Amino acid sequence: MSFTSECTDVLSHLMFQKAIIEDDAAAGREQKIENYLQMVGDMRTGALTPSEDPFEQSVAMVFELVVNSRMDPWDINLIEFSKMYLARVRKANDLNLIIAGKIVYMAWEILKMQTEQVLQRVDRPEQVEMMFEGWNTDHLDLFVDPFDLGTGEVLLHTEESPIDEKVRRKGERPVTLIDLLDAFEEAKKESDIRQELSKFMQKYKRPDFDDKAHKESLEDDIAQIWERMQKYGQGSVAVTDLYAGGKEDRIKVFISILFLAQMGKIHLWQEKMPFGEIFLEVKVPWDIAQLEDASVVVTEKIEEVPVVK
Numbered sequence: 019m020s021f022t023s024e025c026t027d028v029l030s031h032l033m034f035q036k037a038i039i040e041d042d043a044a045a046g047r048e049q050k051i052e053n054y055l056q057m058v059g060d061m062r063t064g065a066l067t068p069s070e071d072p073f074e075q076s077v078a079m080v081f082e083l084v085v086n087s088r089m090d091p092w093d094i095n096l097i098e099f100s101k102m103y104l105a106r107v108r109k110a111n112d113l114n115l116i117i118a119g120k121i122v123y124m125a126w127e128i129l130k131m132q133t134e135q136v137l138q139r140v141d142r143p144e145q146v147e148m149m150f151e152g153w154n155t156d157h158l159d160l161f162v163d164p165f166d167l168g169t170g171e172v173l174l175h176t177e178e179s180p181i182d183e184k185v186r187r188k189g190e191r192p193v194t195l196i197d198l199l200d201a202f203e204e205a206k207k208e209s210d211i212r213q214e215l216s217k218f219m220q221k222y223k224r225p226d227f228d229d230k231a232h233k234e235s236l237e238d239d240i241a242q243i244w245e246r247m248q249k250y251g252q253g254s255v256a257v258t259d260l261y262a263g264g265k266e267d268r269i270k271v272f273i274s275i276l277f278l279a280q281m282g283k284i285h286l287w288q289e290k291m292p293f294g295e296i297f298l299e300v301k302v303p304w305d306i307a308q309l310e311d312a313s314v315v316v317t318e319k320i321e322e323v324p325v326v327k
Contacts, residue, residue: 025062028084028195029055031091035196054199057081073206077199079106084195091195099198236273243274247284247300257296 036051058081060066069075083102084091246260260271275298278284284298 025058025085028058028081028091029062031195032058050203051196054081058085061085073202077202079103080195080198080202082106089195093192094195094198096193096198236277239270240274240277243271244278244283247298252300254297254299257298 032051032055036048036055039048039051054077057066057078061078061081066078069078080103083089083099083106084094087098087102089095089099243260246262247255250259257271257275260275261268275284275286279286279298283301285301286296286298288294288296
């Protein structure tokens, strides 16, 4: 068979699938099959233009493999197709391997689920038609001796009726070309949803906590508050006197004096609990008071603070 005849078989398969669409709500599916027909038609005439879209490249590769391998559009060997598809993907330099791999994997999973659902419906127990349904059989045994039938004695001496087990045949559902294309479409939709979800999570992800930047900023804050304290000289100082701004400045003052107290530079106390005024007093003379160990204390404290991301 020639390349043209193989394309004709694929076109016939697609046109049949388009013809059986009856619901007006399936206009999108009809347009989709029309695009497939256009793609195969261009492939037959050699006018198919390579697309930059990874999904369209994958679909074109499906048609190419089915036509060149002379596969039956009504019965696609999914195992052989997957082998050829993956081999073709490895040779393609301009194809997104990650997307192609995900599409063929998802297509496998979707076809597997669809096949299992169909087989479950097919494997239902058969309804046995009663030959004497509607007959009054109460008096049919008046003229026949059960033992004359040859089975009466056997039935009397057995607990269960000798019923032959039903022979079940293995159900198989062929995978058609349109099934394969639909699976690729579903895989594309799922891949798009995952990409959008990943973008959303990345957009609203909390930034990582920068320990180094926080440590350097904290050291600067402590040095700044230490300079403010020097203006008041010796003796007790109300913490509120160190405030020089709004809420953020008050938080900076409060955290800085806690670190200075931990370093042993100042003494803190509160006269009335819990809302009384907080006072501080420098514990060392100003001429020997140094903040060289501030970075060590700050580093130790930051390591103890849990990082929230």
